[in-house]
Amino acid sequence: MEDRPLRDKKAIQQLYNDVLPALAQQVHQGLQPVLALFENFTLERLLDTRTKDPADPEKEVSIENGNVQLLGLKLRLEGFNKPGTEPFDLTKDLLFKLHYNYYGVGPDKENTWLEKNYLERWQTAETQTIASQFCDAVIDGLTERLNK
Numbered sequence: 001m002e003d004r005p006l007r008d009k010k011a012i013q014q015l016y017n018d019v020l021p022a023l024a025q026q027v028h029q030g031l032q033p034v035l036a037l038f039e040n041f042t043l044e045r046l047l048d049t050r051t052k053d054p055a056d057p058e059k060e061v062s063i064e065n066g067n068v069q070l071l072g073l074k075l076r077l078e079g080f081n082k083p084g085t086e087p088f089d090l091t092k093d094l095l096f097k098l099h100y101n102y103y104g105v106g107p108d109k110e111n112t113w114l115e116k117n118y119l120e121r122w123q124t125a126e127t128q129t130i131a132s133q134f135c136d137a138v139i140d141g142l143t144e145r146l147n148k
Helices: 009-030 124-147
Strands: 038-048 070-080 090-098 103-106 114-116
Touching: 009 038, 009 070, 009 090, 009 124, 038 090, 070 124, 090 124, 114 124
Parallel strands: none
Antiparallel strands: 038 070, 070 090, 090 103, 103 114
């Protein structure tokens, strides 16, 4: 039988403390031209501790318990302020959907850009690709909003 790492405290901490900051740095660099169009922006780590673990719905959801189902990055762009357009805000998430023995990364719960096993190292090219896809999704959202 194949010995695959499972979702646990160590795996979640590695994603939260190592992978997300590296992705955030790439996203920040990739969105520099877009950030200048807004008055304010935030890019923060996201950790869902409200979704109960289906295996044990009574157990508290936390990194310590190793049963977090969802984490990721949340981007908020506030105050698009260019003459001739009405000001607006834009929000976009990059989600890590944590399954029992692997996780998927994508723009929402339904779409997955990459699947990886826990504790499998991220290659620089993977970080750059996911960050680039996320930046493209943000730019597509901005373009769509401006075309309305």
